[in-house]
Amino acid sequence: MRALRVLPKSPWLPAAAVRTTAGNTGNTGDRETFFAHQAVLAAHSPFFKSQLRKADTNNMDGIALHGVEPDTFRVLLRFMYTDTLPGDDEES
Secondary structure, three states: OOOOOOOOOOOOOOEEEEEEEOOOOOOOOOEEEEEEEHHHHHHHOHHHHHHHHHHHHOOOOOEEEEOOOHHHHHHHHHHHHHOOOOOOOOOO
């Protein structure tokens, strides 16, 4: 499995902070912050495209996803960047 690397800061490909919380209230469960290129998030998801527009308009510092396990978002992010899922690299 390939590891996702920390994104270098770039004015041409701005990154967005996506914060996941496992609990529905945001006060419980695991929390983790992921950084991903805004263009990648927006290209793969109408939800993220909409959230990034709101964040830009409201000067927010990121997107919060409540009720999403960090491991689940890690798999989604891997798919967005590599078009692979865990187990895809295993031979049948």
